[in-house]
Amino acid sequence: MRLTKHEHAALVLERSAKTLIVDPGSFTPPITDSIGDPSSVVAVVITHEHADHWTPEQLTRILATAPGVPIFAPEGVALAAADFDVTVVKAGDEFTVEPFTLKFFGGKHAVIHSSIPVVDNLGVLINDTLYYPGDSFTVPEGVDVDVLAVPVGAPWLKIGEVIDYVLEVAPKRSFATHEMVLSAAGKAMGADRIRWATEQGGGEFFALAPGDSLDL
Numbered sequence: 001m002r003l004t005k006h007e008h009a010a011l012v013l014e015r016s017a018k019t020l021i022v023d024p025g026s027f028t029p030p031i032t033d034s035i036g037d038p039s040s041v042v043a044v045v046i047t048h049e050h051a052d053h054w055t056p057e058q059l060t061r062i063l064a065t066a067p068g069v070p071i072f073a074p075e076g077v078a079l080a081a082a083d084f085d086v087t088v089v090k091a092g093d094e095f096t097v098e099p100f101t102l103k104f105f106g107g108k109h110a111v112i113h114s115s116i117p118v119v120d121n122l123g124v125l126i127n128d129t130l131y132y133p134g135d136s137f138t139v140p141e142g143v144d145v146d147v148l149a150v151p152v153g154a155p156w157l158k159i160g161e162v163i164d165y166v167l168e169v170a171p172k173r174s175f176a177t178h179e180m181v182l183s184a185a186g187k188a189m190g191a192d193r194i195r196w197a198t199e200q201g202g203g204e205f206f207a208l209a210p211g212d213s214l215d216l
Contacts, residue, residue, distance in 0.1 A: 047134025170201030
């Protein structure tokens with residue numbers, strides 16, 4: 001399976017000539033333009049309803065080239081994306097869309113501020129290999145995480161929390177995501193902290209820029 005990181009929170013997984021898209025949002029250029037065969041898309045996962053993780057335009061483009069592909073997301077996304085056919089998922093659910101398996105964890109977005117509503121958010125474990133928590137620090141209980149996609153910059157986090165999260169999960173491999181709100185210097189500083197935390201558990205950090213890939 002090959003992972004390609006795109007701008008901000010968007011991830012593309014490829015296996016056996018099939019493609020899975022995760023969180024194609026407003027900070028990501030049209031995701032279908034970066035996929036060699038857009039008709040190869042077999043599913044889309046959206047972790048939560050915020051626009052930096054999905055937009056109607058992104059979904060419309062995906063469905064234009066891969067009609068009828070399932071969209072897996074929590075209830076908040078289904079309400080926000082009422083014009084689309086969304087399969088509502090919750091923590092503990094498991095789905096298989098060959099050649100991908102999806103397992104969902106968590107339930108709520110991390111708190112930004114007491115004045116801002118806490119929305120639904122689900123982390124996703126893909127093929128028992130890659131775990132992405134969306135906008136949360138949800139630990140996938142009972143899972144020995146191979147690859148962790150680590151949020152590094154957002155209004156809801158501080159780097160100390162990121163470090164503690166990586167130390168707790170102790171992935172074998174990690175890379176930073178959710179970085180478009182940071183300057184180049186901020187991205188580099190965050191990457192250094194994630195690298196250090198990953199190495200404490202014997203893991204390896206990969207500094208993936210948008211468009212970079214990693215074989216899982």
